[in-house]
Amino acid sequence: xxxxxxxxxxxxxxxxxxxxxxxxxxxxxxxxxxxxxxxxxxxxxxxxxxxxxxxxxxxxxxxxxxxxxxxx
Numbered sequence: 001x002x003x004x005x006x007x008x009x010x011x012x013x014x015x016x017x018x019x020x021x022x023x024x025x026x027x028x029x030x031x032x033x034x035x036x037x038x039x040x041x042x043x044x045x046x047x048x049x050x051x052x053x054x055x056x057x058x059x060x061x062x063x064x065x066x067x068x069x070x071x072x
Contacts, residue, residue: 002060003071004032007040013067020069022060031055034063 008020014036021035021042035042037049054063 002057002064004057006071007042008069008071009040010036011068011070020067024057025053029053032057032060034060 002022004022004024006021010016010018010020019037019040019042021037023033023035025031025033032054034052034054035049036051039048042049052063054060
């Protein structure tokens with residue numbers, strides 16, 4: 001299970017060492033955003049952050065299948 005709203009750090013896959021956060025955006029877009037950042041403070045004023053979007057929670061395991069994440 002991929003945790004929603006919990007910070008993790010990428011151990012392997014795309015951008016090892018970066019931080020990842022999954023946010024539920026079902027009320028606005030119907031899906032989930034996956035934020036990747038070079039800082040654990042993803043909401044800081046100027047982090048280097050980019051995002052992905054998946055259409056449902058059931059899509060998250062496949063999205064993360066090539067990544068190893070250490071969840072805090």
